[in-house]
Amino acid sequence: MPAFKTLDDLTDIAGKRVLVRVDLNVPVTDGKVSDTTRIERVAPTIKELSKKGAKVILLAHFGRPKGEPVADQSLSLIAPAVEEVLDQKVAFAADCIGPVAADAIAKMENGDILLLENTRFHKGEEKNTPEFTAELAKNGDIFVNDAFSAAHRAHASTEGLAHHMPAFAGRTMQAELEALEKGLGNPARPVVAIVGGAKVSTKIDLLSNLVKKVDALVIGGGMANTFLAAQGIDVGKSLCEHDLAETAREILATAKEAGCAIVLPEDGVVAREFKAGAANETVDIKAIPSDAMVLDVGPKSVEAINAWISKASTLVWNGPLGAFEISPFDAATVSAAKHAAEETRAGKLVSVAGGGDTVSALNHAGVADDFSYVSTAGGAFLEWMEGKELPGVAVLSVSK
Ligand SMILES: Nc1ncnc2c1ncn2[C@@H]1O[C@H](COP(=O)(O)OP(=O)(O)O)[C@@H](O)[C@H]1O
Numbered sequence: 094m095p096a097f098k099t100l101d102d103l104t105d106i107a108g109k110r111v112l113v114r115v116d117l118n119v120p121v122t123d124g125k126v127s128d129t130t131r132i133e134r135v136a137p138t139i140k141e142l143s144k145k146g147a148k149v150i151l152l153a154h155f156g157r158p159k160g161e162p163v164a165d166q167s168l169s170l171i172a173p174a175v176e177e178v179l180d181q182k183v184a185f186a187a188d189c190i191g192p193v194a195a196d197a198i199a200k201m202e203n204g205d206i207l208l209l210e211n212t213r214f215h216k217g218e219e220k221n222t223p224e225f226t227a228e229l230a231k232n233g234d235i236f237v238n239d240a241f242s243a244a245h246r247a248h249a250s251t252e253g254l255a256h257h258m259p260a261f262a263g264r265t266m267q268a269e270l271e272a273l274e275k276g277l278g279n280p281a282r283p284v285v286a287i288v289g290g291a292k293v294s295t296k297i298d299l300l301s302n303l304v305k306k307v308d309a310l311v312i313g314g315g316m317a318n319t320f321l322a323a324q325g326i327d328v329g330k331s332l333c334e335h336d337l338a339e340t341a342r343e344i345l346a347t348a349k350e351a352g353c354a355i356v357l358p359e360d361g362v363v364a365r366e367f368k369a370g371a372a373n374e375t376v377d378i379k380a381i382p383s384d385a386m387v388l389d390v391g392p393k394s395v396e397a398i399n400a401w402i403s404k405a406s407t408l409v410w411n412g413p414l415g416a417f418e419i420s421p422f423d424a425a426t427v428s429a430a431k432h433a434a435e436e437t438r439a440g441k442l443v444s445v446a447g448g449g450d451t452v453s454a455l456n457h458a459g460v461a462d463d464f465s466y467v468s469t470a471g472g473a474f475l476e477w478m479e480g481k482e483l484p485g486v487a488v489l490s491v492s493k
């Protein structure tokens with residue numbers, strides 16, 4: 094594990110402005126936070142700093158607003174949930190830089206907590222520009238990164254800031270790295286990975302390394318459609334990134350060379366509307382109607398996936414198998430989650446799952462506590478699993 098300073102090294106911080114990068118990219122349904130796990134995980138760091146008398150200034154992103162303000166991606170929507178979890182007042186500033194942020198910070202007393210608006214409302218965040226990073230840096234004396242789940246991004250608030258001021262790992266950052274090393278540092282074989290979800294373009298590339306590390310890769314959710322289409326299957330109106338077909342074919346070839354089994358859905362549950370209770374039918378994966386979309390993998394596929402879970406000694410899982418937020422398209426995810434939990438309880442499996450929506454799906458299935466470890470991270474956890482250096486972690490060990 095890289096050597097970095099932690100909160101244990103932070104003494105005499107009363108009155109200091111501490112910029113704390115947290116991950117508040119939480120699932121929201123009908124305008125309300127539907128899973129508070131990520132907030133709960135960063136609460137200890139925030140509370141510890143506040144108790145020590147620091148002025149705690151929270152930096153976070155929410156969604157992917159592409160460098161422009163977007164009303165439904167404002168962190169003001171998440172602030173009440175943060176306040177509720179912390180059971181402490183959390184002020185909000187409608188910008189993360191400039192006079193709005195500076196004025197709110199000037200009003201802070203020691204121990205106060207302030208949440209700044211979505212860092213991704215500025216183009217400089219994802220580009221990690223020196224100008225934007227310098228603007229953020231004006232607001233703090235010390236940087237604490239507690240967003241392990243965003244540590245695979247080399248953004249201004251996850252990486253750039255650590256070059257400007259003394260930087261420290263928060264309690265969750267530290268705990269995640271320790272837990273992953275303990276659970277997956279030397280995994281018992283066979284290792285089976287399940288990758289699903291909707292973030293196809295940002296996760297597909299890492300699969301080419303992952304297939305060299307695991308014995309089987311189960312592909313579900315929106316990710317599966319891209320692989321099916323790459324093999325010439327008509328996926329109708331399903332979530333699919335057709336321009337990634339060549340990448341998908343290369344991954345399949347790499348997996349074959351590495352001896353990694355690829356498990357794709359044999360059947361799917363299709364609907365014509367993305368809503369709870371939508372009329373649906375189960376079809377063979379080669380017979381998806383052209384006006385329908387696959388919203389879950391079908392029962393035959395679930396049987397095959399559960400058989401792989403039974404064979405596995407170690408399971409790593411990111412991304413739900415279907416649109417689990419809307420019933421009945423949660424069936425495959427719930428079934429596989431319950432099966433993995435049973436195998437774990439029986440002492441036959443080490444199960445590690447992660448990702449904002451994956452954690453929410455495990456909570457929905459009622460089995461999050463039965464998994465060996467549940468990470469807040471999805472993409473970051475998979476990149477860690479690939480053996481990649483995460484920029485948000487690496488920079489902590491070189492910080493002054
Ligand atoms: N077949 C599908 N079609 C559309 N969306 C899907 C499908 N399968 C899964 N999803 C969606 O994927 C989202 C989660 O994906 P992702 O963000 O990659 O996971 P995580 O946050 O756990 O890393 C969920 O909102 C779920 O509805």
Ligand SMILES: O=C(OP(=O)(O)O)[C@H](O)COP(=O)(O)O
Pocket residue numbers: 116118156157242243246292295447448449450469470471472473
């Ligand atoms: O939700 C996140 O990642 P995840 O979906 O892989 O768990 C993180 O907040 C990173 O978000 P991003 O993938 O938009 O950079």
